[in-house]
Amino acid sequence: DAKTTQPPSMDCAEGRAANLPCNHSTISGNEYVYWYRQIHSQGPQYIIHGLKNNETNEMASLIITEDRKSSTLILPHATLRDTAVYYCIASNSGGSNYKLTFGKGTLLTVNP
Amino acid sequence: DAGVIQSPRHEVTEMGQEVTLRCKPISGHNSLFWYRQTMMRGLELLIYFNNNVPIDDSGMPEDRFSAKMPNASFSTLKIQPSEPRDSAVYFCASSLNPGVYQPQHFGDGTRLSIL
Numbered sequence: 001d002a003k004t005t006q007p008p009s010m011d012c013a014e015g016r017a018a019n020l021p022c023n024h025s026t027i028s029g030n031e032y033v034y035w036y037r038q039i040h041s042q043g044p045q046y047i048i049h050g051l052k053n054n055e056t057n058e059m060a061s062l063i064i065t066e067d068r069k070s071s072t073l074i075l076p077h078a079t080l081r082d083t084a085v086y087y088c089i090a091s092n093s094g095g096s097n098y099k100l101t102f103g104k105g106t107l108l109t110v111n112p
Numbered sequence: 113d114a115g116v117i118q119s120p121r122h123e124v125t126e127m128g129q130e131v132t133l134r135c136k137p138i139s140g141h142n143s144l145f146w147y148r149q150t151m152m153r154g155l156e157l158l159i160y161f162n163n164n165v166p167i168d169d170s171g172m173p174e175d176r177f178s179a180k181m182p183n184a185s186f187s188t189l190k191i192q193p194s195e196p197r198d199s200a201v202y203f204c205a206s207s208l209n210p211g212v213y214q215p216q217h218f219g220d221g222t223r224l225s226i227l
Binding site for chain 2: 032042043045046049099102103104
């Protein structure tokens with residue numbers, strides 16, 4: 001898996017967009033970018049993943065730069081319940097892929 | 113829909129005792145993962161099963177740890193004998209594995225304390 005770098009912590013005001021950056025400058029062509037989050041005392045929760053194109057689902061948007069060396073997870077309207085550690089993972093994906101290497105992630109604190 | 117169910121949620125036991133953690137994956141999922149999370153080492157994959165068969169156990173710390181999956185709806189992680197350094201939160205996760213990436217769904221974990 002390619003190494004990812006995330007800021008250790010970020011703050012966001014409730015109702016505003018939260019933009020979480022991730023650097024993965026050594027990502028290879030067949031590695032996807034995955035985002036999970038972990039709310040206190042719970043197991044990690046899948047958010048979104050992508051390869052090249054920007055992706056959007058009901059939880060978030062993922063913006064991947066054209067050179068794929070970095071990405072941004074966007075929570076459009078952050079709520080207090082979005083306070084969590086957010087993990088960015090770059091990993092190969094395929095029929096037998098399973099390994100997710102979780103780093104230290106970014107602690108996002110949403111403030112009222 | 114029921115998610116991944118782990119039991120017990122908390123376990124406190126004395127060093128040297130046998131510990132058994134249990135996991136019920138999401139119905140229909142054919143991949144199962146055991147992870148361990150500590151402050152020092154973060155979240156680590158211990159073992160991965162596909163269709164009830166262990167595929168990769170390279171993350172299992174040592175012979176004191178063993179994992180089984182006797183059927184598609186149940187898995188156990190056993191530590192015998194337990195040591196204080198085994199104290200951690202142990203997570204079970206499951207996913208579909210149809211050839212295209214599927215997200216892993218995690219349980220709420222078992223918080224294990226070895227005294």
